[in-house]
Amino acid sequence: IAGITQAPTSQILAAGRRMTLRCTQDMRHNAMYWYRQDLGLGLRLIHYSNTAGTTGKGEVPDGYSVSRANTDDFPLTLASAVPSQTSVYFCASSDSVTSADTQYFGPGTRLTVL
Amino acid sequence: GQNIDQPTEMTATEGAIVQINCTYQTSGFNGLFWYQQHAGEAPTFLSYNVLDGLEEKGRFSSFLSRSKGYSYLLLKELQMKDSASYLCASMDSNYQLIWGAGTKLIIKP
Numbered sequence: 001i002a003g004i005t006q007a008p009t010s011q012i013l014a015a016g017r018r019m020t021l022r023c024t025q026d027m028r029h030n031a032m033y034w035y036r037q038d039l040g041l042g043l044r045l046i047h048y049s050n051t052a053g054t055t056g057k058g059e060v061p062d063g064y065s066v067s068r069a070n071t072d073d074f075p076l077t078l079a080s081a082v083p084s085q086t087s088v089y090f091c092a093s094s095d096s097v098t099s100a101d102t103q104y105f106g107p108g109t110r111l112t113v114l
Numbered sequence: 115g116q117n118i119d120q121p122t123e124m125t126a127t128e129g130a131i132v133q134i135n136c137t138y139q140t141s142g143f144n145g146l147f148w149y150q151q152h153a154g155e156a157p158t159f160l161s162y163n164v165l166d167g168l169e170e171k172g173r174f175s176s177f178l179s180r181s182k183g184y185s186y187l188l189l190k191e192l193q194m195k196d197s198a199s200y201l202c203a204s205m206d207s208n209y210q211l212i213w214g215a216g217t218k219l220i221i222k223p
Binding site: 040041042043044045048058090096097098099100102103104105106107108 | 118144145147155156157158159162164201203205209210211212213214215216
């Protein structure tokens, strides 16, 4: 059982380019999340999904979009990357967003925007 | 506003005990989580407290005081592999986690 996988592991991207970060979980969790982690700051929620077909905005959604076509996949798209989006991106999942369930994290994608 | 405070860095000696404190202020409260994150890796779940008191799990224990908005993580019999960042997160009324910036724990031989 892999848990949560993310791809790519790392990426260097030119500003203005479009990029999709992939996230797949095999735990049949209903809820999925995208966070970014920057030095000196806590994890910040970008977008989340309560269940397949629904998405919601987190604390820092601007410049990012997500989709949830099925239970397993939750891709994050940067439509036109900017240097301030340089960060480590973590995908996470939990059984539910309506109870205090533990979130499980993928290995992360290290993104550099030049 | 919502805020989580924890020390930026702590240093301890192998075999000793260390306590990492966390104070939180969130809109509503559905529990306090502690995660461990080794450098370059994903956060991994350590503990969850929703009631006041101490929860012990092997060498790690976590304490919560809801009235004081305070929690701590206690690590006993420190090992070199415990060198990591420890993240405190409070779950708010919408069941979203509000994260502290993490405490980097350095273990010296």
